[in-house]
Amino acid sequence: MTGSRGAGTGGRRAARGQISGRAQGRGRKAKRGPKKIFAVVSISVAVLLVAGIGALYLKLNGNITTFDANGLSKDRPSDTAGQNVLMIGSDSRAGGNSALGGAAGQDVAHSDTTILLHVYADHKHAVGVSIPRDSLVDIPPCLLPGGKWSPEQPSAMFNSAFSMGDSPSGNPACTQNTVEKLTGLRVDHTMVVDFKGFAAMTAAVGGVQVCMPNNVYQGDLNPNLGYKGNLIFPKGLQTVQGQQALNYVRLRHGVGDGSDIGRMRRQQAFLSSLMKKVQGEGFSPTTLLPLADAATKSLTVDPGLGSADKLLSFAMSMKGIDLHDIKFITAPWRYQGERVALVHPDVDALWAELKADRTIDGQDASGGKKPAAATASPSATPVSDVTGTGIVVAVYNGTMDQGLAAKAAQKLRSDNFTVTGTADATSRQHPTTLIEYGAAHLQGAQTLAKLFPGAKLEQTATAGINLVLGQDYASSAASGTSGGSSPTPTALPSQDASQARSADDNPCSNLSYG
Structure with a gap:
């Protein structure tokens, strides 16, 4: 019995030892537990983050619309130094845009504004050239919705290229072909933004600071109104977004001589302020992602820009450019009756400067990269x-x-x-x-x-x-x-260069013509 008890006592002691050992073991495991939990949580977060980024990219990619590259000319200029991006503002009323402006029932898209942006090879300079919509240019053959090509149109209005084929979404390939023929520069990418996309982008950045040289009323925005109406833009600085921002860049009457040339100057001032706002906020996800989401929902781009990472890469290529070295200029022009003629050889000198990757004041901005041989501009004939x-x-x-x-x-x-x-x-x-x-x-x-x-x-x-x-x-x-x-001269005439706007200029300067 004693032995039994002893054995029992020893067994109980052993049991207690085992229990104690297990308890100690559990205690040791408990000390390692938070690290393992942290590792599991970190992996889970990483998986969720990757999945979230993937979902975001899929979402942004799903937003983007591309146009048919088959409409691009088969006889295009050679590659040149730097990068040329054609930016077109469309007044299309399709896809919910009709609520934001324009004539009711209009189902053919027109280009409200067109800017050729040249980003120099040194990635330290850029210049945006506005091309007047009423400029008389030669429009080359363009692919129409039915699959046929239009005949060449000499001395046609520039903005009619975007309307070729009478499509509700416009014809960006035709505009790109026309710009390449006009300038002799190869357009690397083309992007079209409509009313809705423009309004959404300005809201995504929390508004853009603009300036008005005088008070503007409802009757100025809509000359068919028949009366003065309420004040919509007071004189001086103000912040606009959404519909109000759209009204600002589309406004033509009631400021200066009421011309499209004056409107282009205000559009250049607006883009300058938008760039200033984005750079001021920093190129962070909190700034770029809402802007990217808003932009991609209403962007139509060439297939080469048809993904979120390509668009982001282009945006980041502008990151290191100082605002003072981002210039805006209007192609040299003069009135020709009710239309606009581009002035030769002044405009040819401008295209030659960009082709050689020289800034508008003649500086070499190629970054040591020798410009590739390019075909001569059809308009730049010596x-x-x-x-x-x-x-x-x-x-x-x-x-x-x-x-x-x-x-x-x-x-x-x-x-x-x-x-x-x-x-x-x-x-x-x-x-x-x-x-x-x-x-x-x-x-x-x-x-x-x-x-x-x-x-x-x-x-x-x-x-x-x-x-x-x-x-x-x-x-x-x-x-x-x-x-x-x-x-043909190789330097832009001083009177044209002096009209250039830097992105850091006073937003109240150089806002109208006449």
Whole structure:
């Protein structure tokens, strides 16, 4: 019994020891438990984070619409240094956009604004060039919704390229083809944003600071209203977003001369403020993700930008550019009746600067990367190569300089123009050379204008083309630079460069034209 008890006692002691050992073991396990729990939680969080990022990318990718690359020209310029991105603002009323503005029942999209953004190879400079929507340009053949290609359209309004095919979503490929033909620059990417997307983006960043040079009323926003209406934009600085931001960039009447040129200046100021706002907030997920979500929902892009990571990569390529080195400029222009003519060779000089990756003030911004050979711009033909075959011109001296008409006539004949005669103009006080042309002779007048940079074109009742030489030609003739004796310049004229806006400029400066 004793032995039994002893054995029992020992067993109980052993049992207690085992229990104690297990308890100690549990105690040791309990000390390791938080680390294991932390590891499990960390792995779980990582899995959820990766899944969340994946879901976010899928969401953003699902937002993006791409246009058909088959509509791009088969004869495109070569790659050049830097990157060229075409940004188009569409007034499409499709997809819920009709509630934000425009004529009721309008089902054909038009381009409200077009900017060619050149990001230099050094990733320290960028310039956005606004192309006036009423510019007269040559529109190349474009793919239509039915699968046919349109014929080439000489001297057509620039914004009609986006409307080719009368599609509710527009024809961005046609606009890209037109810009490449106009500039001789290869467009790397094209993106189109509509009303809804623009309004959402401005709301996503919490509004953008803008300025008005004067009070603007409902009747200015809608000239068909018939009365002044309420004040919608007070004079001075203010923050706008959503519909109000859209109204700001679309407003044309009631400011300056009410022209599209003035509106482009305000659009440039708006984009400058938007860039300033995004950079000020920092390139963080909290800033970029809401903006990316808003943007991608209403973006139509070329297939090369058709994913969230590609769009983000493009956005990040702008990250290191100082606001002062982001410039906006309008392509050199002049009025031609109710339309706008791009000024040659000034505009050709601008395209040449971008092609060579030089800034608008002539600095090399290639970052040591030699620009690739590029095809010449169709518009940038050296004036020495202009041919006047089949173009008949009468030459008049609009200055007091003797023999000027004969000198110009001699040059014209050497370039195969047919000169019907020379004479003194009725007025001998013309400061600027004038080219008068009949309705059927626009193309001939434009060809002639390439030999007389800065000449004013004016449609009249004349049956042909009259060249009235001004003091500008007399001065250049005296210095030996007139009549096509020099090739297209390689520096942007100072009067055009001086109009450039930096993204850090005062938001109240340079807001209108006229």
